[in-house]
Every structure is written in structure tokens, then in C-alpha cells.
Amino acid sequence: MAFLVIRMKIIPVWFFVGLLLAIYGVLILSSGLIEWSNPGAVVLARLHAPVWWGALLALIGIAYCIVYRPR
Amino acid sequence: MISLHRVDLAIIAIYFLAVLAIGLYLKRFARSGEDFFLAGREMTAWVAGLSFVSANLGSLELLGWAGSAYQYGILAAHWYWIGAIPAMVFLGIVMMPFYYISKTHSVPGYLQLRYGPAASALSAASFAVMTILMSGVNMYAMAVVMKVMLGWNIHLSIWISSLTVGIYVAAGGLYSAIFNEVLQFFLIWLGALLIPILGLIETGGWNGMVARIQTNFPGQDFTHLWSALGHFQDNPMGMHWTGIVFGLGAVLSMGYWTTDFLVVQRVLAARDLRSAKLAPLIGAFFKMAVPLIVILPGLLGLAVLPEHLFPESAIQPGQHSYNEVLPLMLARYCGPGLLGLGVTALVAGFMAGMAGNVSAFATVWTYDIYRPFLRRRATDAHYVRMGRWCTAAGLLVSVATAYVAMGFASIMDYVQALFSFFIAPLFGTVILGMTWKRVTAAGGFYGLLAGTLSSIAMFFAVKLDPRALALIALSPHAKALAEDMYRALWSCLIGVLVTVAVSLATRPKPDGELAGLVYGLTNVPREGGIQWFRRPAFWALAVLAILAVLQWLFW
Numbered sequence: 001m002a003f004l005v006i007r008m009k010i011i012p013v014w015f016f017v018g019l020l021l022a023i024y025g026v027l028i029l030s031s032g033l034i035e036w037s038n039p040g041a042v043v044l045a046r047l048h049a050p051v052w053w054g055a056l057l058a059l060i061g062i063a064y065c066i067v068y069r070p071r
Numbered sequence: 072m073i074s075l076h077r078v079d080l081a082i083i084a085i086y087f088l089a090v091l092a093i094g095l096y097l098k099r100f101a102r103s104g105e106d107f108f109l110a111g112r113e114m115t116a117w118v119a120g121l122s123f124v125s126a127n128l129g130s131l132e133l134l135g136w137a138g139s140a141y142q143y144g145i146l147a148a149h150w151y152w153i154g155a156i157p158a159m160v161f162l163g164i165v166m167m168p169f170y171y172i173s174k175t176h177s178v179p180g181y182l183q184l185r186y187g188p189a190a191s192a193l194s195a196a197s198f199a200v201m202t203i204l205m206s207g208v209n210m211y212a213m214a215v216v217m218k219v220m221l222g223w224n225i226h227l228s229i230w231i232s233s234l235t236v237g238i239y240v241a242a243g244g245l246y247s248a249i250f251n252e253v254l255q256f257f258l259i260w261l262g263a264l265l266i267p268i269l270g271l272i273e274t275g276g277w278n279g280m281v282a283r284i285q286t287n288f289p290g291q292d293f294t295h296l297w298s299a300l301g302h303f304q305d306n307p308m309g310m311h312w313t314g315i316v317f318g319l320g321a322v323l324s325m326g327y328w329t330t331d332f333l334v335v336q337r338v339l340a341a342r343d344l345r346s347a348k349l350a351p352l353i354g355a356f357f358k359m360a361v362p363l364i365v366i367l368p369g370l371l372g373l374a375v376l377p378e379h380l381f382p383e384s385a386i387q388p389g390q391h392s393y394n395e396v397l398p399l400m401l402a403r404y405c406g407p408g409l410l411g412l413g414v415t416a417l418v419a420g421f422m423a424g425m426a427g428n429v430s431a432f433a434t435v436w437t438y439d440i441y442r443p444f445l446r447r448r449a450t451d452a453h454y455v456r457m458g459r460w461c462t463a464a465g466l467l468v469s470v471a472t473a474y475v476a477m478g479f480a481s482i483m484d485y486v487q488a489l490f491s492f493f494i495a496p497l498f499g500t501v502i503l504g505m506t507w508k509r510v511t512a513a514g515g516f517y518g519l520l521a522g523t524l525s526s527i528a529m530f531f532a533v534k535l536d537p538r539a540l541a542l543i544a545l546s547p548h549a550k551a552l553a554e555d556m557y558r559a560l561w562s563c564l565i566g567v568l569v570t571v572a573v574s575l576a577t578r579p580k581p582d583g584e585l586a587g588l589v590y591g592l593t594n595v596p597r598e599g600g601i602q603w604f605r606r607p608a609f610w611a612l613a614v615l616a617i618l619a620v621l622q623w624l625f626w
Contacts, residue, residue, distance in 0.1 A: 031408035040406030
């Protein structure tokens with residue numbers, strides 16, 4: 001995947017993307033778990049979207065961080 | 072009004088800190104003019120492609136087109152499909168070799184090489200004014216959304232976001248703008264994609280959504296792309312298919328996607344010609360998917376929102392406007408955390424849009440106005456300093472424009488119209504210059520001038536006497552968007568006719584001076600040694616095939 005890297009000495013933008021998504025994923029997942037038994041007053045709250053969407057963000061973010069970490 | 076929790080505020084604050092940190096980190100790489108204004112011309116096709124499509128995916132775009140989808144139905148998707156994809160393919164396959172091989176830094180820069188200083192100066196000055204005006208109006212629109220949605224102070228929103236953008240663009244130049252556009256791309260998709268997913272679950276899929284819309288709005292067709300375009304009065308947009316195909320598809324979108332420097336600058340930052348050709352095609356794949364997060368939420372709003380929305384000019388206290396459909400849908404499905412992500416996506420879209428405008432303004436001012444007309448011979452470091460100062464000055468003028476915009480309820484209409492005055496005629500001038508060596512400098516200048524002036528004249532003719540609409544848009548039933556399409560078509564044709572007439576009466580440049588600028592006199596590297604699936608032409612065909620399938624599916 002070297003063609004995705006902008007320049008060796010610049011940290012690839014994908015790493016920053018991964019870092020931000022990982023942080024957001026953890027925050028949203030935690031928020032969803034905290035209010036699991038008392039979800040917010042939104043439509044389809046029973047689906048617990050913050051939990052699975054937060055987990056998805058965290059997974060994508062961590063994968064990007066690992067693959068594009070500064071070397 | 073939506074109330075944010077601590078986790079939402081933390082998500083927004085982290086975004087601001089992240090973009091500032093990235094901007095300051097990138098400062099060390101933006102040393103030369105090539106670095107600051109063109110990100111060192113070393114972006115990969117993927118980065119340039121995502122940045123290319125993100126530069127057009129600002130908050131105004133998201134909120135505005137979601138609102139248009141609520142107002143006009145799926146017809147709004149024409150601006151993402153026929154109104155974007157053929158033009159992106161044309162840019163990648165036909166025009167990019169000329170921009171890239173001529174090593175120009177901007178579209179006015181190409182006009183300078185092809186037509187000389189007069190056409191270039193006209194184009195650069197118009198672009199600089201329009202860009203700053205757009206940046207300011209974007210800024211104001213976003214501050215209004217933040218006030219309506221979150222109750223934030225309008226002045227605080229304007230100044231905090233402007234200062235943040237100013238710091239990171241002045242530090243890293245186009246590097247910062249592009250990095251933030253890629254970040255914004257992910258935030259917008261991941262912040263908005265939940266709306267269509269949860270919306271379709273609530274309505275029971277596409278068919279359930281269509282059934283609900285028909286119940287809520289009986290007798291109106293919101294879910295067909297082409298079948299209601301046979302007559303102006305058959306669809307909520309007051310549009311005819313000729314306006315979509317010729318005005319939008321053949322002129323306005325071609326003009327925007329191939330000559331608006333705000334988007335073309337991203338592709339010029341690509342590291343080689345193949346990457347520059349692939350970048351608009353990568354962007355086209357994502358552009359085709361954007362209706363999923365913009366148009367579909369608008370349609371879902373028609374299906375599930377308990378109240379009807381109204382035009383901005385007609386809302387009463389307690390009612391909501393079309394433009395609020397996306398925030399309303401966000402609040403409908405997203406609780407703490409997800410709401411913060413959605414608001415951050417809107418803020419990111421707004422700030423990336425502003426950064427794009429300001430970085431393009433800095434480049435055009437420094438390279439196309441300041442260097443040729445004010446200070447011809449200075450060091451590269453001097454021009455980089457000028458670019459940084461220009462970024463700050465551009466932002467201050469944008470802020471001033473935002474305050475001016477507060478005084479005009481309908482300024483967006485005027486700004487959109489002003490933008491179209493310039494874009495449609497410019498496309499005629501650029502494409503003639505690239506494809507016909509007989510076009511002369513005088514032809515290019517007078518054609519551009521005639522096209523722009525005729526567009527302005529048509530705009531004011533309709534304002535002064537609405538009966539002129541029947542003449543310009545070919546029907547008294549045409550509405551504002553249809554008028555824009557036909558005005559673009561006529562102004563482009565007038566520009567082309569004047570360019571041809573003046574060129575035939577004046578002396579052309581010798582062939583030797585047009586090498587690298589005109590078709591037939593430019594040695595475009597062949598791609599014979601590249602595998603078929605790596606060739607831009609293959610991906611161009613794939614994009615067009617998917618576009619055709621989408622038209623058939625939603626006919």
C-alpha cells in the first residue's frame with residue numbers, strides 16, 4: 001500500500017484519520033455502554049446505535065493507526 | 072434546539088485541537104512556493120481524489136442539497152450524477168494532460184500561457200472575488216446553523232472557526248487544506264451515514280419510504296429522476312430534461328468541475344500525470360455515492376418527519392425550513408456521542424470548505440495577480456510569505472463578507488448566480504483553447520468577457536421583467552434552478568461564438584508557442600505499458616457504466 005503514502009518524511013494523512021476515528025470510536029462506544037439501560041430519547045434507541053457504530057469507528061481507526069503508523 | 076452532552080462537546084473540542092496540531096505539524100514541510108501552493112506536487116491519486124471531491128462537500132452543500140431533496144425529491148440527485156460525473160471523467164481523461172503537462176499552478180495560469188495576460192487577469196480577478204464571497208457566505212450560513220441547532224453565539228462561531236482555519240492554512244498551505252479535507256471526508260461519511268441506515272430501518276426499506284412519502288404528499292412525484300422531466304410543470308423543480316442535460320450536464324457542471332480552480336488545484340497537486348488523471352475518477356466514484364448521505368436523508372425526511380418543512384422565506388415561529396432537514400434527521404436518530412460526531416462532521420465540512428476557498432484565493436492572488444502585475448521578480452520565499460499574509464487577509468475579508476451577508480436574506484441566490492456568471496463562459500474559453508489552435512488571445516479574452524456580461528445581463532433582465540424568463544428558460548413555468556441552467560447554456564454559447572468570430576478575424580499564435588497547451592500540439596505520454604485495469608480509461612468507463620445503471624434504476 002506504499003502508493004497511499006504521501007511522502008516518507010511526512011506522517012501519512014491516513015494515520016491522522018485513524019487516530020481521530022479511534023478516539024471518537026472509544027468515546028462513542030463508551031457513551032453507548034454507559035447509557036445502555038437508559039438510552040436517549042431518540043427514534044430506534046433500542047438498536048443501541050452508539051455501541052455498534054462506536055465499535056466500528058474504533059476498529060477502523062485502530063486498523064488505520066497500525067497500518068499507517070509512522071516508521 | 073438540540074442540547075449537547077459532555078461527550079459531544081469533547082468530540083467537537085478534539086476536532087479543533089486535532090486540525091490545529093496537524094496544521095502546525097505540516098508547517099515544516101511548506102517551505103517553497105511549490106510546497107505551500109501545490110503541496111509539493113506529490114499527492115497520491117487517492118489523496119488528491121478524496122481532497123478533490125471533499126473540496127465540494129462543504130456544509131452548505133450538505134445542508135442545502137438535503138434541503139433541496141426534501142423540496143424537489145430525487146431530482147436533486149442530478150447535481151451529483153449527470154451534473155458531476157461526466158465532467159469529472161472529462162477532466163481526468165481529456166483536460167488534465169494539458170493542465171498537468173503545461174505545469175501551470177492554476178486555471179488562470181493556464182489562460183496566461185494560452186491567451187496571455189488579459190484573459191488571465193479577468194479570470195483571476197473574478198475568481199478571487201467569487202471565492203472570498205463564497206467563503207464568507209459559507210461562514211455565515213454555518214454560524215446560522217450553529218445558532219439554530221445549538222444556540223451558539225453567531226459571532227463566536229464565526230471568529231473561532233475563522234481563526235482556526237487561518238492558523239492551519241497559513242501554517243501548512245495546501246498541505247493543511249488537503250489533509251483536513253481528507254479528515255473531513257471520513258468525518259462526513261461516518262457522521263452522516265447512520266441517518267440513511269436507521270431511516271431505512273424505520274421505514275422498512277426503499278419501498279416503505281416511497282409509500283410513506285405518497286401518503287404524506289399525495290399526487291406528487293419525489294422519487295423519479297427522469298420520468299417527470301418531460302414538461303416544466305410536471306415536477307416540483309419546474310425543470311425540463313433539456314435544462315438538465317444541456318444546461319447542467321454539458322455546460323454548468325463541465326465549467327465547475329473542469330475550470331473552477333478550487334477543485335482543480337487539488338488534482339494539480341498530484342505527483343504524476345497518471346495520478347492526476349486517476350484522481351478525478353476516484354473522486355467520481357465517491358461523488359456518485361454522496362446522494363446516500365445527502366439526498367436520501369432529505370427523502371427520508373419527507374417520509375418520517377411528523378411536521379412539514381417550508382421555504383426559508385415562509386417559515387413562521389416554531390416551524391422549520393427545508394435546509395434544516397439534515398439536522399432534524401440527525402437529532403431524530405442520534406443520541407449523545409453520535410450527535411457530537413454529526414455536528415463535528417458539519418463543522419469539519421464548513422471549515423474544510425473555507426480552507427479550500429482561502430488556499431485557492433491565496434494561490435490565485437499570489438501567482439496570477441501579485442506576481443505578474445505587482446511584483447514580477449521576487450524570491451520564492453517572498454511569494455510564500457505573501458501567500459501566508461494573503462491567507463490571513465482573505466479570511467478577514469471573508470469574515471467581513473459574512474457580516475454583510477447577515478443583512479441580505481436572499482444573498483445565497485445572488486452568490487450562486489454570480490458564481491455561474493463566471494464559470495459557464497470560462498468553460499467555453501478553456502475548452503476551445505485546449506482543442507483548437509486557431510483560437511487567439513483576443514478571441515479568448517473577448518469571448519470570456521462577452522459570455523460573462525451576457526450572463527449578468529440575462530440575470531438582471533429576469534429581475535427587472537419576469538416575463539424575460541419565458542425567453543431565457545424557454546417556458547414561463549420554469550423556476551429558479553431551471554433559469555440558472557439555461558442562462559449558463561446561453562452564456563457559454565455566446566462566449567464560444569464570440570471567441571470563434573474574434574479569433575477568425577485576428578492572427579493566431581505560431582504552433583511553436585502552443586506546444587503543451589493545445590490538442591494536436593501536445594505530446595501526451597502513452598500508457599501502452601500499463602496493465603488494462605490500471606489505466607485511467609478503464610476506470611472512466613467503469614464510472615460511466617455505474618452512472619448509466621443508476622439512471623436506469625431511478626428513471
